[in-house]
Amino acid sequence: xxxxxxxxxxxxxxxxxxxxxxxxxxxxxxxxxxxxxxxxxxxxxxxxxxxxxxxxxxxxxxxxxxxxxxxxxxxxxxxxxxxxxxxxxxxxxxxxxxxxxxxxxxxxxxxxxxxxxxxxxxxxxxxxxxxxxxxxxxxxxxxxxxxxxxxxxxxxxxxxxxxxxxxxxxxxxxxxxxxxxxxxxxxxxxxxxxxxxxxxxxxxxxxxxxxxxxxxxxxxxxxxxxxxxxxxxxxxxxxxxxxxxxxxxxxxxxxxxxxxxxxxxxxxxxxxxxxxxxxxxxxxxxxxxxxxxxx
Amino acid sequence: xxxxxxxxxxxxxxxxxxxxxxxxxxxxxxxxxxxxxxxxxxxxxxxxxxxxxxxxxxxxxxxxxxxxxxxxxxxxxxxxxxxxxxxxxxxxxxxxxxxxxxxxxxxxxxxxxxxxxxxxxxxxxxxxxxxxxxxxxxxxxxxxxxxxxxxxxxxxxxxxxxxxxxxxxxxxxxxxxxxxxxxxxxxxxxxxxxxxxxxxxxxxxxxxxxxxxxxxxxxxxxxxxxxxxxxxxxxxxxxxxxxxxxxxxxxxxxxxxxxxxxxxxxxxxxxxxxxxxxxxxxxxx
Amino acid sequence: xxxxxxxxxxxxxxxxxxxxxxxxxxxxxxxxxxxxxxxxxxxxxxxxxxxxxxxxxxxxxxxxxxxxxxxxxxxxxxxxxxxxxxxxxxxxxxxxxxxxxxxxxxxxxxxxxxxxxxxxxxxxxxxxxxxxxxxxxxxxxxxxxxxxxxxxxxxxxxxxxxxxxxxxxxxxxxxxxxxxxxxxxxxxxxxxxxxxxxxxxxxxxxxxxxxxxxxxxxxxxxxxxxxxxxxxxxxxxxxxxxxxxxxxxxxxxxxxxxxxxxxxxxxxxx
Numbered sequence: 001x002x003x004x005x006x007x008x009x010x011x012x013x014x015x016x017x018x019x020x021x022x023x024x025x026x027x028x029x030x031x032x033x034x035x036x037x038x039x040x041x042x043x044x045x046x047x048x049x050x051x052x053x054x055x056x057x058x059x060x061x062x063x064x065x066x067x068x069x070x071x072x073x074x075x076x077x078x079x080x081x082x083x084x085x086x087x088x089x090x091x092x093x094x095x096x097x098x099x100x101x102x103x104x105x106x107x108x109x110x111x112x113x114x115x116x117x118x119x120x121x122x123x124x125x126x127x128x129x130x131x132x133x134x135x136x137x138x139x140x141x142x143x144x145x146x147x148x149x150x151x152x153x154x155x156x157x158x159x160x161x162x163x164x165x166x167x168x169x170x171x172x173x174x175x176x177x178x179x180x181x182x183x184x185x186x187x188x189x190x191x192x193x194x195x196x197x198x199x200x201x202x203x204x205x206x207x208x209x210x211x212x213x214x215x216x217x218x219x220x221x222x223x224x225x226x227x228x229x230x231x232x233x234x235x236x237x238x239x240x241x242x243x244x245x246x247x248x249x250x251x252x253x254x255x256x257x258x259x260x261x262x263x264x265x266x267x268x269x270x271x272x273x274x275x276x277x278x279x280x281x282x283x284x285x286x287x288x289x290x291x292x293x294x295x
Numbered sequence: 296x297x298x299x300x301x302x303x304x305x306x307x308x309x310x311x312x313x314x315x316x317x318x319x320x321x322x323x324x325x326x327x328x329x330x331x332x333x334x335x336x337x338x339x340x341x342x343x344x345x346x347x348x349x350x351x352x353x354x355x356x357x358x359x360x361x362x363x364x365x366x367x368x369x370x371x372x373x374x375x376x377x378x379x380x381x382x383x384x385x386x387x388x389x390x391x392x393x394x395x396x397x398x399x400x401x402x403x404x405x406x407x408x409x410x411x412x413x414x415x416x417x418x419x420x421x422x423x424x425x426x427x428x429x430x431x432x433x434x435x436x437x438x439x440x441x442x443x444x445x446x447x448x449x450x451x452x453x454x455x456x457x458x459x460x461x462x463x464x465x466x467x468x469x470x471x472x473x474x475x476x477x478x479x480x481x482x483x484x485x486x487x488x489x490x491x492x493x494x495x496x497x498x499x500x501x502x503x504x505x506x507x508x509x510x511x512x513x514x515x516x517x518x519x520x521x522x523x524x525x526x527x528x529x530x531x532x533x534x535x536x537x538x539x540x541x542x543x544x545x546x547x548x549x550x551x552x553x554x555x556x557x558x559x560x561x562x563x564x565x566x567x568x569x570x571x572x573x574x575x576x577x578x579x580x
Numbered sequence: 581x582x583x584x585x586x587x588x589x590x591x592x593x594x595x596x597x598x599x600x601x602x603x604x605x606x607x608x609x610x611x612x613x614x615x616x617x618x619x620x621x622x623x624x625x626x627x628x629x630x631x632x633x634x635x636x637x638x639x640x641x642x643x644x645x646x647x648x649x650x651x652x653x654x655x656x657x658x659x660x661x662x663x664x665x666x667x668x669x670x671x672x673x674x675x676x677x678x679x680x681x682x683x684x685x686x687x688x689x690x691x692x693x694x695x696x697x698x699x700x701x702x703x704x705x706x707x708x709x710x711x712x713x714x715x716x717x718x719x720x721x722x723x724x725x726x727x728x729x730x731x732x733x734x735x736x737x738x739x740x741x742x743x744x745x746x747x748x749x750x751x752x753x754x755x756x757x758x759x760x761x762x763x764x765x766x767x768x769x770x771x772x773x774x775x776x777x778x779x780x781x782x783x784x785x786x787x788x789x790x791x792x793x794x795x796x797x798x799x800x801x802x803x804x805x806x807x808x809x810x811x812x813x814x815x816x817x818x819x820x821x822x823x824x825x826x827x828x829x830x831x832x833x834x835x836x837x838x839x840x841x842x843x844x845x846x847x848x849x850x
Contacts (some may be wrong), residue, residue, distance in 0.1 A: 022400035117500025215408025251734030
């Protein structure tokens, strides 16, 4: 009897611990909201999100984050344009085309890319890439949206690649064999059968990769230029949301307007990534059953 | 007709290969720069001394120690909670709404941006729990960040334990908890350790979560308690490159610190991979 | 499993209580202009007092003053005086910030070493940072876009620049921001069309100092008041300093400390 009691107790104990993740997530949300919502006593939500001017330490201060949001969106979008094709093509190559020996080399390369610390990538962007693109494109300064996007793409590719690869790999062989049996080339099979079958996984991969790009701090802090302006060209400096938080957090006195405004930016950022992740979660659950040839 | 289709295939496959090469080239370029400009800074002094002369000379020992201390606290926090959560999810849980919610929580925790963790760590650990800027606060923040990684890796490891082991144990009269403790965990242990090392290597390279919770610009003495603030490798690169007093003069030190950090992170990854393949071989018997 | 957990907990416990056995500890945060001075002083002070542990951070004058108000530092470095808003905030927390002027400094506009411009008026500087003057040819240089580089809002250097040059008008949003004096030096060195501003201690080889209204930014011109963008460098404490804090500030205000100020490139008080 006693052992059964212990067992039940142990089970409850584990359940409690397992709930910890949800607790932590909720705590984070709660704190973000507690410390961030007070800013809306000073500015309306509309002014905050759509205001064009971010001058938080002026007297009177301006708390408009439109320029910051557009900075984040543009950098993420541009990095996506580079990372999505690269990531998906690498994934397909690994899963379908590469001979096993080559795959053994390429896979570690992707894993290495993934484990590169973000500060090193930001450092590289700031110190090596910036002067390089400054000369190459004959632009005034190399710390800008393009630079940051390049570096973010480097960080997003491994995420997109590994999740896409899993998706492509798990397409049932029966489908591929059927396509070959009908006379399709390997490439045609990939395009018309495999990709559609693994589409939900690939979409999940893309969304998670972009989510990582949106939330990345060090790269945009060091390589994007820090100008809180609405970008007009890809060579304009920008100040994405995480960079603003990181740059100004230490200065804002505890529970001052500025402090609340920075937490409010944190809320916006958190909501962005939350929405991305929920979409990815939804996609991966909904289309799970597609593609199986049932006999 | 077939020739055209084969031609299209070969063209596209070449494009795919170019994509792979671009990735490899990018990695190679970054590594080349860091290694070629950084190795000159590496010396015994660099690795064992504190910085001096406004950090234009000396070494990065406090940073190395700081990063190691942060990683220790991270693992102390994330490993027990992560493994326990994975045990629940894999061994005890039944498919249902509760499990779905827990998984949602874990997945979303994994997606939280690192600076948001930093904000939370500042507001909660540093201020509400009054830990101030300390190894404890920084390590706890990093621990939260690493938790989903460890849960994921532990679950994989637990899943790979064949059910026959569990059934055999139960058939001999052991309770579930005894089965987990004495049969499942030991077998899953290598996978759990591997995943944890990978998670810790990520934590070692993170800057944003420790910027306001644990790391400072300059404190040459080594930490004596977990309430001390520390220097840390990734933060050191950041401050030397952006906020230092002699940015150009310390450039070689920045590269050197970056090299040390990469070696540390890659070393941990390598250790994890080797461990994994060794233990896989062992289990195949 | 349990035994291991117990050992871990004991180690943490020991580590935590060992923190009560420190002798002297000093936390200094704030201005990147004062940072070189503070770092030299900290190194010299720790050499003379080996059982004192000083931890130093940058981040800007705003950080320093905020740290004093929030109680997270013993000394807050600032390259500007405390703002009224900050005084009020301090008041709400029953904190009395005490200023110590530890050095003098000038903010010098800088351009790339290859730039031909030598002299600018305060009005021109203001218009450049307002975005009204966009090309170097408008002020006598070789044609090219002016890349405006400024500091983050937390910077005291920025605060003084805003007051004395911008006359409290806003810097254009498209100005690049860097987090430190060192960052400005780096950016201006690598960008031919750039303009920035730094404290005296940061005038190095790759950048060129520009005269303001015909006056060169130098120690002499700061002391005799002819250079228009001068300021004091401060260390703020929470209430009147005592113990280690007092000793350190006295050290900086001593002959030795003021020599270190000069070494760091700023202007000693005496």
